[in-house]
Amino acid sequence: MLSYDEPDICRSILESLPTGVCVVDMQKKIVLWSDGAQRITGHLRHEVIGRSCIAEPLLHCDQPGCEFCSEECPLACAMKTSQAAGGSGFLHHKAGHEVPVRMHAVPVHNKRGSIVGAVEIFDDLQQSAKPDPSKGQLPEFIDPVTGTASHATVERHLRRALATFRELQVPFGVLLVQVERLAHFRANLGTEAGSSFLRVVARTLEGAFSMTDYIGRWKDDQFLIVLSGCQQEMLPSLRERVRRTLASEGIEWWGERHSLPVAIGEAAIQPEDTFETLLERVHQSLNAASSWLTGASAADANSSGS
Numbered sequence: 001m002l003s004y005d006e007p008d009i010c011r012s013i014l015e016s017l018p019t020g021v022c023v024v025d026m027q028k029k030i031v032l033w034s035d036g037a038q039r040i041t042g043h044l045r046h047e048v049i050g051r052s053c054i055a056e057p058l059l060h061c062d063q064p065g066c067e068f069c070s071e072e073c074p075l076a077c078a079m080k081t082s083q084a085a086g087g088s089g090f091l092h093h094k095a096g097h098e099v100p101v102r103m104h105a106v107p108v109h110n111k112r113g114s115i116v117g118a119v120e121i122f123d124d125l126q127q128s129a130k131p132d133p134s135k136g137q138l139p140e141f142i143d144p145v146t147g148t149a150s151h152a153t154v155e156r157h158l159r160r161a162l163a164t165f166r167e168l169q170v171p172f173g174v175l176l177v178q179v180e181r182l183a184h185f186r187a188n189l190g191t192e193a194g195s196s197f198l199r200v201v202a203r204t205l206e207g208a209f210s211m212t213d214y215i216g217r218w219k220d221d222q223f224l225i226v227l228s229g230c231q232q233e234m235l236p237s238l239r240e241r242v243r244r245t246l247a248s249e250g251i252e253w254w255g256e257r258h259s260l261p262v263a264i265g266e267a268a269i270q271p272e273d274t275f276e277t278l279l280e281r282v283h284q285s286l287n288a289a290s291s292w293l294t295g296a297s298a299a300d301a302n303s304s305g306s
Contacts, residue, residue, distance in 0.1 A: 015032065015045070018039070019036040019121055020121060020122040020123065021036060023119045028076075029051065030048045030052075031049065033049060041094060043094050075120050084105065085104075087102075101124055141153045145195050146217050147199070147202065148202045154217070157226055158224070159275060162275055165269050173266065175224070175242065175266055176225075176264065176283065177201070177225070178222045178290060180260060181261070182220070189258065193251065196253070202223065208242055213226065213227050263290040263292075264286065265287070
């Protein structure tokens with residue numbers, strides 16, 4: 001008769017789970033690492049068991065300056081408060097890039113009720129963002145790199161917003177975010193590094209706007225955001241907020257942090273606008289922002305060399 005009270009059986013069940021499962025003790029040393037954790041991170045079980053997440057950080061949250069061992073981390077929070085905790089963040093893949101994940105942690109108690117560690121379950125957001133044909137999510141609707149809407153999908157949404165404005169006068173604005181120097185970034189660090197940075201930008205943009213706004217990948221290095229109900233006077237502050245937020249973003253790649261500047265164009269719908277004229281104005285705004293960035297970088301280089 002199978003007895004689930006046997007520790008070896010319980011461990012075997014947990015280790016075989018396809019989702020990411022990590023169990024740590026009070027010293028934050030890893031004591032269990034599931035098959036799913038191996039698949040998501042590329043780190044094999046024998047490579048991480050017994051190792052401290054402080055000395056060899058595999059996980060970190062997306063809080064500023066928050067590493068796996070800080071109080072903002074779901075695992076640390078669960079052990080400190082004796083309550084479940086969750087959040088989104090990154091896993092450091094063995095290949096050097098970051099994997100966006102959703103995390104949920106709970107404390108582990110012994111028979112006397114004392115906390116002896118914590119268990120964290122994590123899922124790869126890149127995998128969950130992939131289209132599911134059974135739910136009507138066809139591949140052409142989703143950008144495969146960032147998980148945001150594809151160019152065709154966001155274009156359809158923009159045309160619908162324009163039609164709604166003509167019929168009901170519901171205003172909207174458009175932001176066009178361009179990642180500068182992406183080709184050079186890829187040439188130096190590789191394609192996966194570029195994709196990892198684009199995913200960071202996509203995640204940041206999704207967190208910066210409401211559910212009524214629409215975000216999609218417009219070009220290789222561009223994201224287009226359709227802002228529902230947005231008036232012209234609201235755009236400059238929104239644009240600046242996004243610029244400041246993205247300026248602090250970056251990726252950890254082989255032990256070094258890398259970031260890229262972004263330029264942002266803006267335009268609000270006008271009564272005489274067509275689809276083409278609206279895009280023309282937002283591209284003009286983007287070109288001006290990009291030119292300013294290029295000039296500022298050149299000026300910084302000259303001042304540094306003098």
